[in-house]
Amino acid sequence: EKDLVIAIDGPAGAGKSTVAKIIAEKLGYIYIDTGAMYRALTLKALSKDYDLEDEQKLGVLAESTDIKLVKAGEDNLVILDGEDVTEEIRDNKVSNNVSVVAKVPKVRKEMVRLQRNMAKSGGVVMDGRDIGTIVLPAADIKVFLTASVEQRAQRRYDELIDKGEDVNLEQIKAEIIRRDNIDKNREVAPLTEAEDAIRVDTTKLDIGQVVEEILNICQEV
Numbered sequence: 001e002k003d004l005v006i007a008i009d010g011p012a013g014a015g016k017s018t019v020a021k022i023i024a025e026k027l028g029y030i031y032i033d034t035g036a037m038y039r040a041l042t043l044k045a046l047s048k049d050y051d052l053e054d055e056q057k058l059g060v061l062a063e064s065t066d067i068k069l070v071k072a073g074e075d076n077l078v079i080l081d082g083e084d085v086t087e088e089i090r091d092n093k094v095s096n097n098v099s100v101v102a103k104v105p106k107v108r109k110e111m112v113r114l115q116r117n118m119a120k121s122g123g124v125v126m127d128g129r130d131i132g133t134i135v136l137p138a139a140d141i142k143v144f145l146t147a148s149v150e151q152r153a154q155r156r157y158d159e160l161i162d163k164g165e166d167v168n169l170e171q172i173k174a175e176i177i178r179r180d181n182i183d184k185n186r187e188v189a190p191l192t193e194a195e196d197a198i199r200v201d202t203t204k205l206d207i208g209q210v211v212e213e214i215l216n217i218c219q220e221v
């Protein structure tokens with residue numbers, strides 16, 4: 001059986017990373033969380049107190065930053081310049097600034113280069129915003145995961161409450177809408193559904209059902 005390249009795109013909170021991780025495990029594939037890469041770079045820019053409007057500086061930063069996704073048992077670690085930042089990149093401060101960093105063309109160019117390199121062996125599940133359209137246009141399977149914004153906000157809210165954070169549902173919803181808007185309207189590689197993607201609406205599905213649907217799609221290839 002051929003090792004597939006599976007691209008999963010969609011807006012924030014549609015369940016991409018949860019589902020992609022499970023599918024990768026079931027198939028024995030590598031899981032590549034491209035959002036984590038943009039998050040890691042954003043964390044670095046924030047920690048250096050960079051002006052996030054300074055595209056030139058962010059471009060140079062991207063080229064001089066080492067980002068690795070490392071599998072350690074059950075965990076997928078994000079290593080930024082040799083340091084484990086797996087937890088920090090999920091901070092709200094990062095979530096609320098990442099789209100501004102991710103719209104910089106030079107930043108994208110560098111991340112896409114790294115992502116294609118990671119995928120070249122095949123047998124990968126990659127999730128993001130531009131995987132089926134730009135990063136891996138020849139992917140064997142392209143899935144576009146969606147869900148209502150209410151449902152996506154509720155999932156993020158539940159996750160953060162679980163982590164013991166003090167959050168507000170309406171505020172999370174507003175942040176998701178804002179982030180999606182920047183991602184959809186940027187000039188380079190905007191969030192959009194590939195023409196040959198299969199759309200899966202997860203609003204009324206649980207994780208197991210979404211996984212099953214995607215595995216069924218894989219079987220047909």
Ligand code: C5P
Binds near residue numbers: 035098129130131
């Ligand atoms: O997937 P996640 O929500 O962690 O992604 C964080 C942000 O990174 C997105 O909102 C988007 O701005 C950016 N991103 C991107 N292209 C990707 C993956 C993520 O622009 N392929």
